[in-house]
Amino acid sequence: MKIRASATLRAFFGRRDVLEIDGDTVESALTALFDEYPEAKKVAFDDEGNLRDFIRVYANGEDKTARDQWSAPLSDDSEILLLPSISGGAPFESVVSNERAKAVALDDAEIERFTNHLTLREISVRGQKKIKAARVAVVGAGALGSAVIRSLAAAGVGTIKAIDFDSVEPRNLQTQTLHGLRDINRPKVASARDSVRNISKSIAFEAENSAVTADNAISLLKGFDLVLDCSDNYKARYLINDACFFCGIPVVFGAMFQCEGRVGVFNYNGGACYRCLFPSPPPPGLVPTCSENGVISPLPGIIGSIQANEAIKLIVGIGEPLVDKTLVFDVLNLRTTLLEVAKDDKCPLCGRNRTIATVEDFDYDDFCGLKVDETEEPIDEMEPEELAKRIENGDPITIVDVREPHERAILRFPKTVVIPIGQLARRQKELDPKLDTVFVCKEGKRSAFAVRTLREAGYAGRTYTLKGGIDATRDIIFSREGGWL
Ligand SMILES: [Zn+2]
Structure with missing residues (x-):
C-alpha cells in the first residue's frame, strides 16, 4: 500500500512524499515503514512507543489516529497519510468533487493542449478534469488579477469570473499584463475577457464590471469552488473574506506592498479566516492603500503565480496548500518567510463567540476611512x-x-x-x-x-x-x- 508523509515529515523519509510499503493493517504498514526509517520513528513515537500527539494517521481519508483502529484490515490499494497536526485537522481534499470531475471529458484538442499536466504524475487526466470542472472567481483584474487570470486560463480552468469596476489607465500597464495600449479607458474585465479568449475559446468567462459591496458580495461569489482575492484595498478584502466564510468558499489571498508580497489560503475546511490574522483593518490614514503605493513591476507576476499555483493545488487536491499559513516573499532580498496562522477562537467572524452575523457594509466604510465618523465634527x-x-x-x-x-x-x-x-x-x-x-x-x-x-x-x-x-x-x-x- 501507499504511505504519504506531509511535507514537514518528508525530510525523515528521504524527501519522498509517497512510499510503497507492504502491509495489511495500519499497524503492520507503520511497523514496516518505521523499521525502514528508524530516524523517523524517533520523531513519530515517544520512548514508550506511543504515537506523538502532533501526528494524525488517516487511512483512505478516514481518521485512524487512535491505536485501537490500527488492526482493522486494509486492502492492498489503501493509502495511509501521516499528517502533523500543525498542518490542519483533516486530510487534504480537493475543492472539486470526483463526481464533477467524472462528468467532464477532455477532447482530442485538449489532450494535446494539456500535455504538460497530463504527463505530470500529480495531476494527470483525473486532475486535469477537475481543473476543467472548476469554477473560480477572481476579485480584481489589476496587477495580481492579471497574473492569476492568465495562469488559470492557460491551465484550463473551465469557468472563470473576473470582478472589477475599474478601467485601464496608462499607469496600469507597468504591472497589469492582461491589458495593453488599445485597452486604455476600457473596463478591465472587458480587456481580461479578450486576453482569456486569446488563450482559449472554450473557457466560460464571466465579466462582472462592478465593485464588491456588502449587498452583492454573496450573490457574486456564491456557487464558486474557490475565490482568488486579488483586490488592492481593505474594504474589498474584508467583504470577500466575510462573504466567503458565509458561503463556505476557500479564499486564496494575495497582497503586495512595495517589494514584498503575501499569499495565504483562508477559510479552507474550517481553517483560519483573514480576520483570524487581522480582526479589523488598520485605522484610516495610517497605512497607505495599495493604490497609493508603488510596487516593483515583476512582483504581481510572482505573487499572482503563487496564488494560481495554490488554486491548482486546491482544485486537484495535491501538495500542501498554504492553509493556516501565510507566505511572505521579499523579492528585493529574495527572502521567504512562512508564518503559521492559527485559527483564532476569538475571531469575530469564525470564532466561538461570533459578533459578525452577516456581510456588513458600514463597518468597512468606517474602517477604510471612506466615510467620516458622524459623531465627529466634519472636516x-x-x-x-x-x-x-x-x-x-x-x-x-x-x-x-x-x-x-x-x-x-x-x-x-x-x-x-x-x-x-x-x-x-x-x-x-x-x-x-x-x-x-x-x-x-x-x-x-x-x-x-x-x-x-x-x-x-x-x-x-x-x-x-x-x-x-x-x-x-x-x-x-x-x-x-x-x-x-
Ligand atoms: Zn476567523
Missing part, C-alpha cells in the same frame, strides 16, 4: 479649483504636504510646507493659526487624518483637506499658464 474640504484661485490671487494661505518623501519626489506640490503626519502635533507652532491651512496628500484620506490629528492636539486655526488629494488636483494646478513649478 472642511477645499475644492481644487478654490485652492488654485486662492494661490493665483496671492491670498495668504498655508499648504501642508503630508506625503512620504518618495511621493513628493514624483510630483512636487507648489508652495508647500512639508510636515509628516507623525510630527504634526509637535510642530504645530510652525503653522499660523490666523491663516487658513490646507492639508494635501495623494488621495485626500491621509490629509483628512492629518486634520483630525491636529485638531486632537488642540490646534485652533482653520483647517481644510484638499478634496480628492493631488490626484484630483494635478490637472487643474499643473495646467495653469506658466505653471507653478
Whole structure:
C-alpha cells in the first residue's frame, strides 16, 4: 500500500512524499515503514512507543489516529497519510468533487493542449478534469488579477469570473499584463475577457464590471469552488473574506506592498479566516492603500503565480496548500518567510463567540476611512479649483504636504510646507493659526487624518483637506499658464 508523509515529515523519509510499503493493517504498514526509517520513528513515537500527539494517521481519508483502529484490515490499494497536526485537522481534499470531475471529458484538442499536466504524475487526466470542472472567481483584474487570470486560463480552468469596476489607465500597464495600449479607458474585465479568449475559446468567462459591496458580495461569489482575492484595498478584502466564510468558499489571498508580497489560503475546511490574522483593518490614514503605493513591476507576476499555483493545488487536491499559513516573499532580498496562522477562537467572524452575523457594509466604510465618523465634527474640504484661485490671487494661505518623501519626489506640490503626519502635533507652532491651512496628500484620506490629528492636539486655526488629494488636483494646478513649478 501507499504511505504519504506531509511535507514537514518528508525530510525523515528521504524527501519522498509517497512510499510503497507492504502491509495489511495500519499497524503492520507503520511497523514496516518505521523499521525502514528508524530516524523517523524517533520523531513519530515517544520512548514508550506511543504515537506523538502532533501526528494524525488517516487511512483512505478516514481518521485512524487512535491505536485501537490500527488492526482493522486494509486492502492492498489503501493509502495511509501521516499528517502533523500543525498542518490542519483533516486530510487534504480537493475543492472539486470526483463526481464533477467524472462528468467532464477532455477532447482530442485538449489532450494535446494539456500535455504538460497530463504527463505530470500529480495531476494527470483525473486532475486535469477537475481543473476543467472548476469554477473560480477572481476579485480584481489589476496587477495580481492579471497574473492569476492568465495562469488559470492557460491551465484550463473551465469557468472563470473576473470582478472589477475599474478601467485601464496608462499607469496600469507597468504591472497589469492582461491589458495593453488599445485597452486604455476600457473596463478591465472587458480587456481580461479578450486576453482569456486569446488563450482559449472554450473557457466560460464571466465579466462582472462592478465593485464588491456588502449587498452583492454573496450573490457574486456564491456557487464558486474557490475565490482568488486579488483586490488592492481593505474594504474589498474584508467583504470577500466575510462573504466567503458565509458561503463556505476557500479564499486564496494575495497582497503586495512595495517589494514584498503575501499569499495565504483562508477559510479552507474550517481553517483560519483573514480576520483570524487581522480582526479589523488598520485605522484610516495610517497605512497607505495599495493604490497609493508603488510596487516593483515583476512582483504581481510572482505573487499572482503563487496564488494560481495554490488554486491548482486546491482544485486537484495535491501538495500542501498554504492553509493556516501565510507566505511572505521579499523579492528585493529574495527572502521567504512562512508564518503559521492559527485559527483564532476569538475571531469575530469564525470564532466561538461570533459578533459578525452577516456581510456588513458600514463597518468597512468606517474602517477604510471612506466615510467620516458622524459623531465627529466634519472636516472642511477645499475644492481644487478654490485652492488654485486662492494661490493665483496671492491670498495668504498655508499648504501642508503630508506625503512620504518618495511621493513628493514624483510630483512636487507648489508652495508647500512639508510636515509628516507623525510630527504634526509637535510642530504645530510652525503653522499660523490666523491663516487658513490646507492639508494635501495623494488621495485626500491621509490629509483628512492629518486634520483630525491636529485638531486632537488642540490646534485652533482653520483647517481644510484638499478634496480628492493631488490626484484630483494635478490637472487643474499643473495646467495653469506658466505653471507653478
Ligand atoms: Zn476567523
